[in-house]
Amino acid sequence: MAADFVARLGSRAAVPGEVRSHWGVPEYVELMAREEGIADELRRIASGDARALRRLNPERLLALLRALARPPAAELNKARLAAASGIPATTISPYLEVLVEVGLLRLLPGCRASVAKRVIGRPRAILTDPAVARHLSGATVDELVELRGRSRLAPLLTGVVVDELLRQRETSAVDYRLSHLRERNGLAVDLVVELPDDTVYGLEVRTAASLRPHQFAGLEALAARAGWRFRGGVVLNTGSAGHEFRPGLWGLPISALWDWDATPPGR
Helix, strand or coil, rough: CCCCCHHHHHHCCCCCCCHHHCCHHHHHCCCCCCCCCCCHHHHHHHHHHHHHHHHCCCHHHHHHHHHHHCCCCCCCHHHHHHHHHHHHHHHHHHHHHHHHHHEEEEEEEEECCCCCCCCCCCCEEEEHHHHHHHHHCCHHHHHHHHHHHHHHHHHHHHHHHHHHHHHEEEEEECEEEEEEEECCCCCCEEEEECCCCCCCEEEECCCCCCCCCHHHHHHHHHHHHHHHEEEEEEEECCCCCCCEEEEEEEEEHHHHHCCCCCCCCCC
């Protein structure tokens, strides 16, 4: 059966505390470990016919990809990207559009649910291939596995989660919109699943294997704001088991996205 994480969240048969996973940080990093052929692959994409027809500069396109990965999964700030890639800010949009067209880039929109207030609406830029994102970010596999590399691993894991949920949305039994939330008052939630009835789930992505109360702070603030519109909140982490923090707030292994029943690694 195809994975359908959002539908499973809403199922009465779902018991987060029973979820088990064989995945840990090394297994998640392995999703990003591919190195061979990436540079040649990117150069072929940058110099392909679709780019040539738009008269885009292949070197600038590659420079933009590098800028998008430093850091990965960041909000789309065209001025920053223009400065980092050498592309004039007035002409950067066609380069971004091409990356979306060829499937290297997804733009995760800002939250539009009614529970959001004074939203900073810039999308987050997600590179769809985690190995490409890691390669362009300059992070090594060994570094990401070690504790000192967790700050660099965090946005890469967020990219994995976003891309997986957007991929599942195409065949999900549940109609949903995926967004991120950052408000001018400081409230931020990594991902918001917006449902047609104006209810929401909140998701946070963490590299830690253990759960701590502060990891739920954003979800609790969203729950207080949303009231009955809040269906639940999940901290996705690298731990080996699900856990109910309190009713409506759970911790789950990231691997539950594609394998709720937690068979050994390997999608």
